[in-house]
Amino acid sequence: MIDLKLLREDPETVRRSQLSRGEDPALVDALLSADASRRAAIAAADTRRAEQKAASKQVGSAAPDDRPALLARAKDLAAAVKAAEAEQSEAERAFNAAYLAISNVVIDGVPAGGEDDYVVLDTVGEPAAIADPKDHLELGESLGLIDMERGAKVSGSRFYFLTGRGALLQLGLLQLAVQVAVHNGFTLMIPPVLVRPEVMGGTGFLGAHAEEIYRVEADDLYLVGTSEVPLAGYHSDEILDLSAGPKRYAGWSSCFRREAGSYGKDTRGIIRVHQFDKVEGFIYCTPAEAEAEHQRLLGWQRQMLALIDVPYRVIDVAAGDLGSSAARKFDCEAWVPTQQTYRELTSTSNCTTFQARRLSTRYRDENGKPQIAATLNGTLGTTRWLVAILENHQRADGSVRVPDALVPYVGTEVLEP
Template sequence: MIDLRLLREDPDRVRASQRARGEDVELVDALLSADERRRSSGVRFDELRSEQKALGKLVPKASPDERAELLKKAEQLKSDVKAAEAEQHEAEEEARRLLLGLGNLIHPDVPVGGEEDFVVLETHGTVRDFGAEGFEPKDHLELGEALGAIDVERGAKVSGSRFYYLTGVGALLELALVNAAIAQATEAGFTPMLTPALVRPRAMEGTGFLGQAAENVYHLEKDDFYLVGTSEVPLAAYHMDEIIDGDKLPLRYAGFSPCFRREAGTYGKDTRGIFRVHQFDKVEMFSYVHPDDAENEHKRLLEWEKQWLTGLELPFQVIDVASGDLGASASRKYDCEAWIPTQGKYRELTSASNCDGFQARRLSVRMRDGKQVKPLATLNGTLCAVPRTIVAILENHQLADGSVRVPEVLRPYLGGREVLEPVAK
């Protein structure tokens, strides 16, 4: 959540942020009004409690005649205090509800607009000219089936659409990617983590996934658990309700977990193959840093993602995501999009988001900075979303005979294998 003091001091900035996100601007004024009621009801409650305590001290000293009058007044004050306390609680709950509905303040340099209004910051690698090489590229599913690596038919039979099996070299390729990603993250100073896939409501709400993103979250109503769509959620909640010594920052974690997404609103999109699926594995970087270092950490996360994609020898571009396409928690987000030959366009493989103090306030993760205790900043960055990375590798490194060249960075994790060969049917 944002800082309420900032809202009071500069509401126009918050309104502008809401407008740029394409979200409800009137929420700002409703929150200001609720915050005023919260504060005034708090003052009223404190005044009545003070009067009640003062009156309580007078009763033992009063004469019999005075005592009867004082007790009558005390009874009325008791009722008034109870009513004021209820009003204060109601005002606090309303202010909190509205505050949780407010997105993070966008960074001033974020391009304004919707999904297509991103700005390309960099382009890396060379897009292959398959025509010049004398063959038409196959898509990842055709390649994967020929390699004995992907089985979507049985995935659909067992679990429905957008599910799949990785088999044979497909399973080995996932394990190679995960191990290589964790190795890179560990070398960069991240602590490897295997995280829970089921979390309580507070963890999901605290990271900002129960607002605009709630439609894509799986909820197990009987047990009131949520299936995570990213290990960002359990990593952000790892230090929930804790105060971290500022001298220990930054804290960096690389989480590996299964991820689950309903993909609501994507009917008819990316239905072929494994590009957009309901369950997948992912390696996610997560950082807790001093607020003053958040922007630099954001750039560092992006550099680690670029290092990863460069090592996989994939052509990709880096984009500055537009305001209307940001998640509620992010003030700014960079995506790395890899070239997918059969689609003829770049598609998102990794994201790096700066959440400033937004998640830390919601989860009560604070830092001790000298004598001051205050929210720190959290950031997250995808290192390897496995299925999409497999899509990009198969399509970009395919050879004319249907085999696929293995990028050098992955070869040590595949027993030195240089090429994935089609299997006999």
């Protein structure tokens, strides 16, 4: 949720944010109206309750002849209180619906526009000249690393087995991500992958992208698409001690996405699948620290990409391509030789106070007063990285060089047919 103080004092900033996202600025006016109606309804209900309380006191001290009239008035006031409370409930419902419809306010400098309006901030490394490159699936199958056919037989399309050294390659990548995270002060977490609706909704994933999420209806639980979700819920309804600095967690989990609406797009191989593993960094900090922490997260992602030795670029994602919770997002995209383009490997988002406000996660300021915390998230390693590793390190004979940092985990310097 956005800051209501900002909405009331500077609604034009929120309107500009909506426009830059390609979302309806009229939602801002709808929220302002709903906020005014809610406050008026609360005041009216409070007034009626005070009148009823005063009338009840009069009945108790009234003379016998005066009591019938006072009782009748008290009855009328009771009905008025009931009606006022019903109006308050309806006003609260309308307000909450309008409040949840507004995405986070984007940070100044975020490019306006949609998916293709990103700004390239940096390009690292030169793509190797590979004659007639094989794609990751052809390499994975010939090297005995990936089995899509049996994955589909067992679970359906977009499922797979990682086999032999393919499994070791992924586990090594994630172990490397854990080492980087722990070395930089993150606490390693293995979180639940099923969460309650209030946690999934609190992180902002039950809005426009709700169709991407698997739901277990019998238990009213959701399978997470990232460990950002349970880590965001970890400190819900708590007041954190941030006096020693940000709290940083690294969550290792399996992740699940329906990939609804993406049929015919990236259907080959493991670029866009229903289940994958990931190490996700998640940070709680004060709002004043959030932008610096965002740059640190990006730095740790760059460190990981250097360790797997692939060419990549960093983009500043346009406002219309941000999730509802993010105020700014940087993506690191690796070069994919067979596609002759860059594809996303990591993203890191500054969610400012949007998620923490929904989940009631606070900290105490220097005066001991509770304030809303800020949250950030960023990928440190995931299954999709195997695509970039295999394609960029392939050799003419069909073998693949294992990046030096992963050799101890895989047990060989070269993957051979």
